[in-house]
Amino acid sequence: MNQYTVELRPIAPFNFDATMFKPAHFPSADNAWQPGTRWQTMRWQGLALGLKIENCGTTNRPRVRLGIWSRGKLDPAFVESVGAEVAYRSSFNFDLAEFYRIGRADPQLAPALRRWRGLRPACYTSLYEYLILAIVLQNCTVRRSVSMMQTLLERCGTQLHYDGKTLYCMGAPEEIARVTEDEWRACKFGYRAKSIVRVTQAFVEGRIDEIALRQKSRAEQRAALTSLYGIGPASVDYILSDVFHRWDEISHISPWEQRIYSKLFFDRNPENPVPVDRLFRLFQKRFGAYQVLAVHYIWEDMFWRHRHKPISWLAPLIRL
């Protein structure tokens, strides 16, 4: 394996661990984390890369060392582009100042901002990989989603050994396209098999260009995503925020999130949740243009606390 290094400097403040590890995510064989280090595979321009993202700075003077492992040689421009993509995906260059100025006035948000100062939303995958994830999340428990992701990695992924880790890198759309709908059904993907095949086909045929879509309007992004078979309002809402960094709108709340939000924001018994319209109004009124960020901070704060010491009301709401 060839190895390369890039230095990155996120805008301060930067909380490395709260940005590079999200305790609410389920484990996946394409990444590993320990405090100060995230290992993450990445399919970039068709190449399977092993990344090591290391904290070399502090919250106020952030520095990140990005190690890149590759089977083939990489030219300097390619290496730079990997660095830029990692910075984009984890919002290294987003200035949190305005959000903090507004958020500090909110009595519920302020403590979370203090505890997690420098936390940024992060999506460690490409749009294509996120679409696949969105499909395997639909209508199933965490265990089943984990199993389907593992199947995808084992069947179509590339196993990488680097820096003492063994991780899978997700296959390119062309590789996933070699598996038929019937084969996915045999792997217990159920009706999602059809969605996997059709979304993959859209990428193989070049009908979706993630980089170009980043510059388009919200409406154009929504239309492009909705046109994909198996991608509806819930998946689109996650993608608009996680992949395209639109942090000013929450337009979909699923029942399990509704129960958690009801407890968090209204201290309601999750079995008797408040209507989603009330949640939408609350988010809009209290957090306005930063509602996705505000909810993310409160959400992550809850999951870090849960990880440290299980929260009794939360456990039954997470369907394992």
Place this chain on the structure above:
DNA sequence: CATCAGGGCCCTG
């Protein structure tokens, strides 16, 4: 054992 809802979406009427 049977039934059913579920971390959506598509399609039909």
Place this chain on the structure above:
DNA sequence: CAGGGCCCTGAT
């Protein structure tokens, strides 16, 4: 635009 069907799984 409301509601049934869809693959499976786990809860009852």
